Amino acid sequence: MGNKYDTTLKNMFSDLADDILSYFLGIQHVKMEELSIEFPRVETRESDMVFKCTTSGGNVIAVHIEFQSDNDNKMLYRMLRYATEIMEKYNLMPYQVVIYIGKSSLNMVNKIDFDFGKENFLSYGYKIIDVGEIKFSEIIQTNYYELFALLPxxxxxxxxxxxxxxxxxxxxxxxxxxxxxERKREIAARARILAELVYKKDVVDRMFAEVMKMLRLEDSETYRKLIKEGERNKSIEIAKKLLKEGMDIDKIAQITELPKEEIKKLLN
Incomplete structure (x- = not known):
């Protein structure tokens, strides 16, 4: 997803899954189970969500949701690899969607067509939803309250x-x-974190100051996890920089408080 909270965003968005399936995708469904996303040939991304669902028509499908905070010119190819892994591992047809939550204008392509003749062609695509194009007034008139975290x-x-x-x-x-x-606190905590994708931190701090006190956002499990993960990712970036400069691993471990084994993996 490309921001400082990458590795815990899956947990952050998991509570939004049903509302996303119903409101954004218009899928009438019964969610059967969450599928493993440890795809051996695809780069692991914690923000991926893959669900086995039964639609109102009785079809069993895999719904794959990917959040993206920046434009990625390789997104199409990564999504295609995900699709083939889902079909191979679970023998399910994938319904895929990328939900774009970036500040910059969306410019990613979402389909590919190769045609070399009647028996040699490839046609593939998936849905992209640009959250920035969704109207504030539309969402607040619904009872999809978990999606209110995306309002900023x-x-x-x-x-x-x-x-x-x-x-x-x-x-x-x-x-x-x-x-x-409790539910309001978790929604506010997610909104507080996501707001930093499009607003400066000092602005976010100022706008959320009152609600942080009122709802005791520091008690939110989501907020604590994401802040902790943000600090850890910052340490990883520092470690990468120091490794490039040739600093000894033991010394980097002292500075960043990261385990030596984790620092060694950054060399690969």
Whole structure:
């Protein structure tokens, strides 16, 4: 996904899965189980979600959701590899979607067509949803409250026009969700983290200051995990830089507080 919380974003988004399937994809489904995503020939990405589902029509499919925070010109090929791995490992047809939550305008392609004749061709594609194109007013009129965590990333035009006031409106909306304190806290925690993808940290800190106190966001398991992971990823980046400079592994371990074995893996 390409941001400092990569390795725990799967956990962060797992609670959104049902709302994404129903609202974003329009799939009437019964979610049977979450499938393993340890694909041996594909780069491991913790933000991947793959579910075995039964549709309203009785078909059993694999729904693969990928969150992406930046434009990746190799996304098409990676998704194709995922598709073949899903078919080979589970013998299920994959319904794939990339949910783009980046700040820059979406410019990724999502289909490929090669035709060398009647018996030699390839046609492949998947769905891309640009969260920035979803209207604030549309979401808040629904009861898909878990998706309110994505509000800071939505309505790019309004966000650019209203700037900080848009984020303030998102915070107020989340604060007033008719849910119990624990669920509201988790939604606010996700929104707080995601807001940093499109707003400067000092702006996010200021806009969320009141709701952090009111909802005790520091008690959120999601928030604690993501902050801890952000700190760990920062240490990994420092370790990579020091390795390039030729520093001894023992010394890097002292500076970053990372296990020596983990630092050694960065050399591969």
């Amino acid at each position: 990333l939505m309505d790019k035009k309004k966000r650019q026009e209203e700037k900080e006031q848009y984020l303030k409106k998102c915070v107020e909306t989340i604060k007033n969700i008719p849910l119990d304190m």
